[in-house]
Amino acid sequence: METAFSVLKGFPIGGFTYYDSKGRGQIPTHIIHTGRGTFVYRPEFNVNVTIPVVVSDALVEEIENILLESVSTGRAGEGKIFVSEIDEAVDIDSGIRGEEAI
Numbered sequence: 001m002e003t004a005f006s007v008l009k010g011f012p013i014g015g016f017t018y019y020d021s022k023g024r025g026q027i028p029t030h031i032i033h034t035g036r037g038t039f040v041y042r043p044e045f046n047v048n049v050t051i052p053v054v055v056s057d058a059l060v061e062e063i064e065n066i067l068l069e070s071v072s073t074g075r076a077g078e079g080k081i082f083v084s085e086i087d088e089a090v091d092i093d094s095g096i097r098g099e100e101a102i
Helices: 004-009 057-071
Strands: 019-023 032-034 039-041 046-050
Touching: 004 057
Parallel strands: none
Antiparallel strands: 019 046, 032 039
């Protein structure tokens, strides 16, 4: 199974950022065994990776589809893809605006 990182490398995007995140959804967290298996606890939050990516409108559906095909195992709790509009993009060092700044 591919990772989201390897899938995104194949697209003409300016780059992406990822960060480790913690959260809680409908799926309970996994039980963790510690102390040579003598102690068991359930963490309050799931550990996740969040990857915000800004792409042109023309690539949105293609990226959604390839991510769903390549990284989904079909199990519950794999995460979400959110799509939202970006009103403006500005490249700080060059001053370029709009889609060219992406």
